[in-house]
Amino acid sequence: MRKSALQLLQRLPGTLAPEVKGLRHLVSNNVIGGEVQSVVPFLHRKKQDHGAFNPKLCMSSMSFASQVPTVKTVHKDEPVAPKDVTSAEMIIARIPLALSALPPRSMASVQRSMASAAISDAQHAPYWVNHPYHILPPSPWPALAGFGAGVAALGMIAFFHSIPGGGALMLTGLLSTGLTSIAWWRDCIIESDMGMHTEVVKRNLIQGVWLFMASETSLFFGLLWACVHLGMSPNVNIQMQWPPVGIEAVGWDKRALVMSAVLAASYYSANVAMVAKDPKVVMGALATTFGLGVLFLGDQYLEYSTAPFNLTDGPYGSTFYMTTGFHGLHVFLGVCWLAACMAMYPRYNNPGVGMKGGILYWHFVDIVWIAVYGIIYVAQL
Structure with missing residues (x-):
């Protein structure tokens, strides 16, 4: 009987190693005598039922120790109990788990609960393991931002049509959009501080900046196309001349040239702020760009x-x-963005998504x- 028990214990799966190791040690040292006869049939049944489910899915739900009584492990320094001792306390160890305090359950209910847990984990694993996003609570900011932008456009x-109250309505819409944007960005910062922004979320935020710039590219393309169209094909209403008669165009070699040099220098300082490692250099470059x-x-x-x-001319x-x-308005937005980056950078000393998006913008x-300088100031279109 002892030989057959040892052969069976050798063939048991490795997931049951903690319990089987102690049982194998006692059987090999003849500590367990007749009690093996009651354990072997149970182990035979466990071996036959082992292929019915995936042990990796069930291992965290119910361990082997909760189904069969474990046996004390005998160390070299501890005295071995005599062979003729039949006391259960000398042979069977109490299960050192919280499950031992629960009332006994039938084996059928245990197997049923293990199978249910395995099926549940297998069904829901793709959703909670491979989900790289965080679930946002309901937010009023998108609707309020759209409402403010619509009011500003109206x-x-x-x-432009000299309707009374148009200027005040436009300023109200711009103020509403600005305040909504500030509140929205505040929520994004809070989410980032709470660790909700995974790498996928950060990448999507940068892609959102790219999409925003693509939409703004369409806006400036339309404005510049109007300048090119009017300059290359002036009609009879302006005496077939561009700039029209009586209007002195702004030259390219005056303030426009100074503004071009200023933006070129800011392009370089923004690059320095992005690639620098020293926090002092980064803050200095951001302050220079600002x-x-x-x-x-x-x-x-x-x-x-x-x-x-x-x-109106x-x-x-x-x-x-x-x-x-419109370009000046975008420069103003960029300046506000850089100011926010300067306020946030000392908290982390790390160029986060906000700083990367701000410099990209x-x-x-x-x-x-x-493009504006070349078409309007240099080409006089």
Whole structure:
């Protein structure tokens, strides 16, 4: 009987190693005598039923120790119990698990619960193991941002058609959109601090910045195409001349050249902020880029205040102020983004998604200015 028990224990699966090891040790040392006869049939039944389910799925739900009584492991330093001792406390160890405190359950219910756990884990594993996203709670910011942008667009149209209250409506829409964006970004920062942004989420956020720049590219393409169309084929309403008669165009060698140099320098400083490792260098580069952006806005304000025409002076004035004004608005947004990066960077000393997106957006603003400067100022279109 002892020989057959040892052969059976050798063939048992490795997932039952902690319990089988102690049982095998006692059988080989003849510590267990007649009690083996009651254990062997149970082990035969376990061996036959082992192929009915996946042990990896069931191992965390119910261990082998919760189904059969385990045996004390005999160490070299401990005295071996005499062979003639039949006390259960000398042979059978108490199960050192929380399951031992539960009331006894039938073997059928144990196997049924193990199979249910295995099937449940197998069904839901692809959803909770391979899910790289975090579930957002209901948020009012997308709807409020869209509402504010729509109000701003209606106000701008009303302002262009000299409808009373159009300017105030446009400012209200812009203010609402700005406040909503700040609250939305605040929630994104909180989610990042809580560790909800996985690598997939971070990559999608950067892709969102790319999509935003693609939409803005379409906007500037339409504005610049209007300038090119009017400049290359002026109609009889403006005496077939561009710029129209009576309008002095803004030269390329004045403030526009200074603004181009400022944005070129900011392009370089933004690159330094992105690739630098020293936190002091990064903060200095961000501050430099921020300062150059503010200098560009100040220079553009001086250009508007000294220009010899205004927004209502025909198609030239409209296209000039709309194109350069929208670019100035994007520069203002980029400056605000850089200011937020400067406030957030000392907390982590690491260029996060916000800083990468901000510098990427700033490069986009610089590249758009090259097209604006070449078409409006140099080509005089």
